[in-house]
Amino acid sequence: MIEEKSIVKVAMADLNVCDSQGILRTTGLGSCVGLTLYDPLLKIGGMAHVMLPSSSIAREGQLNLAKYADTALPVLYNKLLTLGASPGRLVAKMAGGAQMFAFSGAGDSMRIGPRNVDSCKEGLEQMHIPLIGEDTGGNYGRTVELDCSTGKFTIRSVQRDIKEL
Amino acid sequence: MELFKHGKDFKMDVLKEVGNIGAGNAATALSQLLNKPIDMAVPQVQLIPFEQIAENVGGPEKIVLAVFLRVEGEAPGNLFFIMTPEAGKKLLHTLAGIEVSQDGVFTEMEQSAISEIGNILAGSYLSSLADFTKLSMMPTVPGLAMDMAGAVLSYGLLQFGEMGDDALLINTTFLEGEYEVEGQFFLIPDPETFAQIFEALGVPLEHD
Numbered sequence: 001m002i003e004e005k006s007i008v009k010v011a012m013a014d015l016n017v018c019d020s021q022g023i024l025r026t027t028g029l030g031s032c033v034g035l036t037l038y039d040p041l042l043k044i045g046g047m048a049h050v051m052l053p054s055s056s057i058a059r060e061g062q063l064n065l066a067k068y069a070d071t072a073l074p075v076l077y078n079k080l081l082t083l084g085a086s087p088g089r090l091v092a093k094m095a096g097g098a099q100m101f102a103f104s105g106a107g108d109s110m111r112i113g114p115r116n117v118d119s120c121k122e123g124l125e126q127m128h129i130p131l132i133g134e135d136t137g138g139n140y141g142r143t144v145e146l147d148c149s150t151g152k153f154t155i156r157s158v159q160r161d162i163k164e165l
Numbered sequence: 166m167e168l169f170k171h172g173k174d175f176k177m178d179v180l181k182e183v184g185n186i187g188a189g190n191a192a193t194a195l196s197q198l199l200n201k202p203i204d205m206a207v208p209q210v211q212l213i214p215f216e217q218i219a220e221n222v223g224g225p226e227k228i229v230l231a232v233f234l235r236v237e238g239e240a241p242g243n244l245f246f247i248m249t250p251e252a253g254k255k256l257l258h259t260l261a262g263i264e265v266s267q268d269g270v271f272t273e274m275e276q277s278a279i280s281e282i283g284n285i286l287a288g289s290y291l292s293s294l295a296d297f298t299k300l301s302m303m304p305t306v307p308g309l310a311m312d313m314a315g316a317v318l319s320y321g322l323l324q325f326g327e328m329g330d331d332a333l334l335i336n337t338t339f340l341e342g343e344y345e346v347e348g349q350f351f352l353i354p355d356p357e358t359f360a361q362i363f364e365a366l367g368v369p370l371e372h373d
Binding site: 011012013014027028029030031032051052057058059060064067098100101102112139140141142143157158159 | 214215216219224225226228233270308309310311312313314315316317318319320322323326327328329330
């Protein structure tokens, strides 16, 4: 029997989880980071499209937890645990955090990509989740997919070969 | 946004006029550069979720050629000049008489020329706005990228990101008929800038 897998879209500043029937997908990552967690035994995974490094800079009333690296990771983690994932089995892969435009002296906001990556790594370290695949930095955009039946993480970009982690 | 709770339609109209003046001057500058008439569409002012902004240029994965400038001064914000790569090639060919390569790759010379055109147009966009509002607006050195629209435009959303999940965008399309060179200006003022603009133009911030 051939099973049709469904694409589960993750919007900018959003996160989602799915089981082995689905493929998590987020498009057009620039300075943003596509952060994924995966439980290889249960074949369930989650993905966040992280936009900013830290919720400490937030000035919004209703905090969107999926938007910030430091808040998205715990939410993703808890969602997967609710679905039965074991903390000891979770592994992380991520991509993005590019610097699309090269500027001289345009300030800190231009370095937002590397800062997003650093913040994600810090969070993973604190939660003792191993980062087993990474395609970050550079100056180009990425579209990423996590196939939850295999844990394969696919990265597509313009004028570059498809990468699999 | 809190600021648009009162008199939203009127404030949106004011911002449309802001886009009209800015892009109108930029279109004139382009028209002089090309020595060709340039048509301009009525500006659109949109308060929309981040995810939808890239839909204006064909979706987050659509490949665009973008010149990006950060605007500094009393009314900070982000300004994009966006074209399809094909339109960029046509512009170079028409304007600079450059014998462009057709393989979708931009040589260093071509990139530099596009940046400079973007710089000139953005400069005239901003200087007309600065004259109109009497607010200082200084463009930074332009950055150029040819990549997925979502990846490129996300840079204009960082300031709004701290405030919520929507951004306010002033979008103007212009078109050069004969060669079908189409481009778009996206002005995304920082959230705090709106109060500055309204105050400068004498728009009351509160209505009852």
